[in-house]
Amino acid sequence: DAGITQSPRHKVTETGTPVTLRCHQTENHRYMYWYRQDPGHGLRLIHYSYGVKDTDKGEVSDGYSVSRSKTEDFLLTLESATSSQTSVYFCAISGGRNTEAFFGQGTRLTVV
Amino acid sequence: GIQVEQSPPDLILQEGANSTLRCNFSDSVNNLQWFHQNPWGQLINLFYIPSGTKQNGRLSATTVATERYSLLYISSSQTTDSGVYFCAYSGGGADGLTFGKGTHLIIQP
Numbered sequence: 001d002a003g004i005t006q007s008p009r010h011k012v013t014e015t016g017t018p019v020t021l022r023c024h025q026t027e028n029h030r031y032m033y034w035y036r037q038d039p040g041h042g043l044r045l046i047h048y049s050y051g052v053k054d055t056d057k058g059e060v061s062d063g064y065s066v067s068r069s070k071t072e073d074f075l076l077t078l079e080s081a082t083s084s085q086t087s088v089y090f091c092a093i094s095g096g097r098n099t100e101a102f103f104g105q106g107t108r109l110t111v112v
Numbered sequence: 113g114i115q116v117e118q119s120p121p122d123l124i125l126q127e128g129a130n131s132t133l134r135c136n137f138s139d140s141v142n143n144l145q146w147f148h149q150n151p152w153g154q155l156i157n158l159f160y161i162p163s164g165t166k167q168n169g170r171l172s173a174t175t176v177a178t179e180r181y182s183l184l185y186i187s188s189s190q191t192t193d194s195g196v197y198f199c200a201y202s203g204g205g206a207d208g209l210t211f212g213k214g215t216h217l218i219i220q221p
Binding site: 033035042043044045048056058088090092097098099100101102103105106108 | 142143145147153154155157160198200202203207208209210211212213214
């Protein structure tokens, strides 16, 4: 299995609080991604990174920010969580832009 | 963006049956992957198959890039095959993977 660890695996937080999800990889892959999965929408790309300090927006980036200060870590931050951000969040990695991607185990976030 | 359609959306089979899942896309893609999301939510890589045919045990996949479709074959189904099967592509100017809506497969004992 690809070495991808997401933390925390489950989190319940209150509306308006900041939340940071962490993705850690041991594969030294260049690309890292954050997706969210919602019923009726499938998986959608939030943000991605193509190198240290190099990030870009995906399809559903509003309300989220990311940072990548080391190759192995990609952080997703919800500055002020809202109920619409209740979702399952997946991190993924790939060696190149169009190469095989591998997913972490997911983080279930509930905003109450 | 490129449209991707998966069919059928739902499939219920008895253990031991064979099945074919289909993924159609509206334009050329650079990469195509098949995933299995098990009942615990984990996304498992099945195939990375931009073109051609691959086999892994009871599963095989074929992508015909020129005709813009991919097929996933499951033979001799087992209850552990239950879950949602996604195809996902990269390309068409979009970054990351774009997922189809999935096929929800239930294998009954």
